[in-house]
Amino acid sequence: MAEPQENPADPQVDAEHETIDEAIDPAAQLEQAYAAFDAEREEMRNRLMRALADLENSRKRGEKDRREAALYGGTKLARDLLPVYDNLSRALSLVDEETRTKAKGLVEGLELTLRELTNIFARHGVEKLSPQPGDAFDPHLHEAMFEAPVADFAAGQIIQIVADGFRLHDHLLRPAQVGVSSTPAG
Numbered sequence: 001m002a003e004p005q006e007n008p009a010d011p012q013v014d015a016e017h018e019t020i021d022e023a024i025d026p027a028a029q030l031e032q033a034y035a036a037f038d039a040e041r042e043e044m045r046n047r048l049m050r051a052l053a054d055l056e057n058s059r060k061r062g063e064k065d066r067r068e069a070a071l072y073g074g075t076k077l078a079r080d081l082l083p084v085y086d087n088l089s090r091a092l093s094l095v096d097e098e099t100r101t102k103a104k105g106l107v108e109g110l111e112l113t114l115r116e117l118t119n120i121f122a123r124h125g126v127e128k129l130s131p132q133p134g135d136a137f138d139p140h141l142h143e144a145m146f147e148a149p150v151a152d153f154a155a156g157q158i159i160q161i162v163a164d165g166f167r168l169h170d171h172l173l174r175p176a177q178v179g180v181s182s183t184p185a186g
Helices: 011-023 026-072 075-093 097-102 104-123
Strands: 126-129 142-149 158-163 165-168 171-174 176-182
Touching (some): 075 104, 104 126
Antiparallel strands (some): 126 165, 165 171
16 A cells, blocks of 8 residues: 655645744845855865965976076086096197197197087086186185195195086086195194
8 A cells, every 4th residue: 555645735744844944044044055155165265276376386386497407407418528528628738749740630620629619518508617726715616636735825725726617507517626725834
């Protein structure tokens, strides 16, 4: 046998709904709904603002990464070419007049190669650091290879340059390798 269904016109059900509806004030319902909507709107606004801030930070970070890659992307290659520069410089420093006259073409080729390498370095922001004897030792730019007391130099002055240093824009690729004067023996 089928169960009796509730009839919407049933006075008992209507009386129940009226009692519930009368118990809740429509103005209070509206205020609750507005408060819930306002809280949800504020939460969505905060989430939107955080998402926009994250997006802006990501954009700035990406732009900074692109700038640094453009400026410093060749750091490894530049460091790898420094020994080539050193070897060419050493080879040319050993050339005397006799060798220059006997192997004129070879010496000119070495000079041209070194000049071209120097020009390429300059085009890409690689700057040679060439301290001079008597300059003050700077641990941010120089690497002390040895220390010796020398009468004509004050303590902390460069007395000999072992190898030039190099900088890529504002980053040090290799410090200049130098000898430094210690306090002269009295």
